[in-house]
Amino acid sequence: MIKAENLNKTYVMNKKxxxxxxxxxxxxxxxxxxxxxxxxxxxxxxxxxxILGGLDTEYKGSLLVDGKDIKDYDTNYYRRNIVGTxxxxxxxxxxxxxxxxxxxPITFGKQLGKGRVNDRLEYxxxxxxLKERADHKPTELSGGQSQRVxxxxxxxxxPKIILAxxxxxxxxxxxxxxxxxxxxxxxxxEGTTLIIVTHDPELFNNVDRKIHLRxxxxxxx
Amino acid sequence: xxKYALSxxxxxxxxxxxxxxxxxxAVFLISFIIFGMQDLQKLxxxxxxxxxxxxxxxxxxxxxxxxxxxxxxxxxxxxxQKQTIMNxxxxxxxxxxxxxxxxxxxxxxxxxxxxxxxxxxxxxxxxMSGWDVKSNNSYFKEFSGNVERVEPGKIWVSxxxxxxxKLNDPNDIxxxxxxxxxxxxxxxxxxxxxxxxxxxEYTITGVYDPGQDKNxxxxxxxxxxxMLADLGGFKSxxxxxxEIGYDNLYVxxxxxxxxxxxxxxxxxxxxxxxxxxxxxxxxxxxTQGLTIALVMFGLVSALVAGIGIINxxxxxxxxxxxEIGIIKAIGASNxxxxxxxxxxxxxxxxxxxxFGLLLIFAVMKLTDPLIVDQLNNAGFGATTFFNFDITIALxxxxxxxxxxxxxxxxxxxxxAKLDPIKALxxx
Numbered sequence: 261m262i263k264a265e266n267l268n269k270t271y272v273m274n275k276k277x278x279x280x281x282x283x284x285x286x287x288x289x290x291x292x293x294x295x296x297x298x299x300x301x302x303x304x305x306x307x308x309x310x311i312l313g314g315l316d317t318e319y320k321g322s323l324l325v326d327g328k329d330i331k332d333y334d335t336n337y338y339r340r341n342i343v344g345t346x347x348x349x350x351x352x353x354x355x356x357x358x359x360x361x362x363x364x365p366i367t368f369g370k371q372l373g374k375g376r377v378n379d380r381l382e383y384x385x386x387x388x389x390l391k392e393r394a395d396h397k398p399t400e401l402s403g404g405q406s407q408r409v410x411x412x413x414x415x416x417x418x419p420k421i422i423l424a425x426x427x428x429x430x431x432x433x434x435x436x437x438x439x440x441x442x443x444x445x446x447x448x449x450e451g452t453t454l455i456i457v458t459h460d461p462e463l464f465n466n467v468d469r470k471i472h473l474r475x476x477x478x479x480x481x
Numbered sequence: 482x483x484k485y486a487l488s489x490x491x492x493x494x495x496x497x498x499x500x501x502x503x504x505x506x507a508v509f510l511i512s513f514i515i516f517g518m519q520d521l522q523k524l525x526x527x528x529x530x531x532x533x534x535x536x537x538x539x540x541x542x543x544x545x546x547x548x549x550x551x552x553x554x555x556x557x558x559x560x561x562q563k564q565t566i567m568n569x570x571x572x573x574x575x576x577x578x579x580x581x582x583x584x585x586x587x588x589x590x591x592x593x594x595x596x597x598x599x600x601x602x603x604x605x606x607x608x609m610s611g612w613d614v615k616s617n618n619s620y621f622k623e624f625s626g627n628v629e630r631v632e633p634g635k636i637w638v639s640x641x642x643x644x645x646x647k648l649n650d651p652n653d654i655x656x657x658x659x660x661x662x663x664x665x666x667x668x669x670x671x672x673x674x675x676x677x678x679x680x681x682e683y684t685i686t687g688v689y690d691p692g693q694d695k696n697x698x699x700x701x702x703x704x705x706x707x708m709l710a711d712l713g714g715f716k717s718x719x720x721x722x723x724e725i726g727y728d729n730l731y732v733x734x735x736x737x738x739x740x741x742x743x744x745x746x747x748x749x750x751x752x753x754x755x756x757x758x759x760x761x762x763x764x765x766x767x768t769q770g771l772t773i774a775l776v777m778f779g780l781v782s783a784l785v786a787g788i789g790i791i792n793x794x795x796x797x798x799x800x801x802x803x804e805i806g807i808i809k810a811i812g813a814s815n816x817x818x819x820x821x822x823x824x825x826x827x828x829x830x831x832x833x834x835x836f837g838l839l840l841i842f843a844v845m846k847l848t849d850p851l852i853v854d855q856l857n858n859a860g861f862g863a864t865t866f867f868n869f870d871i872t873i874a875l876x877x878x879x880x881x882x883x884x885x886x887x888x889x890x891x892x893x894x895x896x897a898k899l900d901p902i903k904a905l906x907x908x
Binding site: 310313315316336339340341344345347351353354355356360364365367368369413414417 | 482484485488489491492803804807808809810811812813814817901902905
């Protein structure tokens with residue numbers, strides 16, 4: 261379970277200009293649920309994602325994951341073991357193969373035992389239809405394939421939470437639809453909590469819950 | 482992680498190659514100096530070890546070798562250090578000394594022309610000695626002639642001398658006569674009435690190769706002293722020995738007593754001594770000093786190469802900013818990012834080092850026969866010159882990696898400190 265209480269984040273641009281990105285936000289997300297965070301640009305979506313991803317630790321208020329404040333986790337441990345992130349632009353490492361890209365989080369964290377790494381990789385490659393592409397470089401992949409690699413990379417270490425930042429934003433609607441189906445399917449199978457920042461109606465219409473943000477405040481749930 | 486770091490370096494092969502070229506040049510320079518100096522020293526040491534065995538000592542009145550053995554700074558008010566004349570009494574005393582196995586006398590004669598009889602042109606700049614040496618002495622690299630010692634009235638000449646007269650087969654020159662006359666042109670000659678018209682004749686009974694030494698003819702000691710007495714206006718060679726003495730003594734001691742003997746002659750007669758070990762240690766310190774000085778130049782190029790690596794790595798941070806953001810977002814710690822960058826810069830150093838060593842290895846292999854040829858023409862008995870020392874090569878490789886890693890420290894810290902949110906936004 262994720263529990264946010266009175267989250268506040270202010271960007272100080274200079275002495276006179278301060279931007280309140282998150283204004284006293286509180287919410288609770290059940291384990292295994294799917295959440296869409298929607299809102300116009302500048303509403304605080306990215307800030308929220310950065311805080312949830314453990315990238316931004318300069319905020320006020322508390323954010324508990326499984327009853328523990330994320331500030332009490334070791335930052336690297338939290339990023340490696342608790343969350344998996346999917347980016348809009350896929351963000352694959354061009355010099356590594358598909359398999360190596362998927363295994364990158366394991367490279368830094370050794371989250372899985374040696375014997376389990378290969379099984380997990382094989383499972384994800386099969387599940388995401390990437391078996392034939394395991395030894396290909398990202399430049400040889402289509403947009404949809406690239407995003408599937410990114411999904412596999414986010415899932416490899418069996419995180420509790422998947423954060424997806426506009427996962428279909430760079431894809432055509434058909435491919436985007438396939439990715440949406442995959443994300444929901446995997447969410448069910450793996451039991452992860454899926455938090456998606458999106459403008460895509462296909463995505464936010466299928467989630468368990470939507471959080472609408474505007475000017476750093478939740479205006480509608 | 483290592484594989485990942487390596488994949489980044491190999492992404493820009495040309496840039497990695499060009500950056501590591503700096504290290505290659507530095508390694509090439511430094512190893513050329515180190516290997517070259519080491520091999521030069523080895524060659525000279527080998528050469529001296531064949532001329533003088535460890536228990537063979539040249540005892541000298543000083544002067545010629547004092548530049549090597551080191552005479553302290555002197556001032557006029559210092560008491561003159563008295564040196565005993567090397568006369569028969571001294572000779573007998575030293576011969577009787579318990580550590581001495583064998584002793585032979587030496588005189589040095591310069592400023593004389595030696596001419597093969599019937600030839601018009603004298604052998605130039607001759608350097609002769611009177612020496613009761615045996616023909617099987619290790620001093621001679623080669624000896625031809627059926628005699629054990631040079632007898633009175635006879636002379637041994639060097640290979641260089643016989644070659645000068647185009648008599649390459651020693652048998653052709655053995656039995657011929659030479660005439661020795663004071664040189665009219667030598668700067669070493671004191672123009673004196675007493676030497677005008679003096680001429681000495683000897684028969685050749687041996688031809689020898691003195692290796693690197695300049696020694697064109699060897700006479701019987703008594704012949705040399707009577708020649709010196711005659712030229713110097715002494716009544717007899719006995720008077721010459723009494724007043725002037727021999728120039729050097731060539732002493733063989735029992736193997737373990739070299740030090741004691743050296744101390745004895747220094748304390749008793751104030752003579753300088755010199756052994757192969759002395760020369761080798763002097764050569765050692767000269768080549769060492771030279772090596773250090775030259776390696777300094779090499780290090781300057783290593784410094785420049787290091788700056789090149791710093792530059793490349795900083796550029797690489799700009800290129801990889803977004804990627805650093807990604808790997809941080811998926812769990813790479815600051816230390817891991819730092820390590821990835823240090824592996825990259827260390828690899829550039831390693832690549833440059835190995836490439837430099839391969840280059841020097843190739844150059845050594847290719848030029849070795851040419852250098853050996855040149856050395857043998859100059860009288861060295863060399864079969865190889867360059868020796869590729871694996872230990873040194875490994876040390877140089879390790880140092881190349883170190884230069885890379887040290888140069889990578891600043892960019893690596895810069896990369897590790899990147900804020901992942903800003904880095905992810907970077908385009």
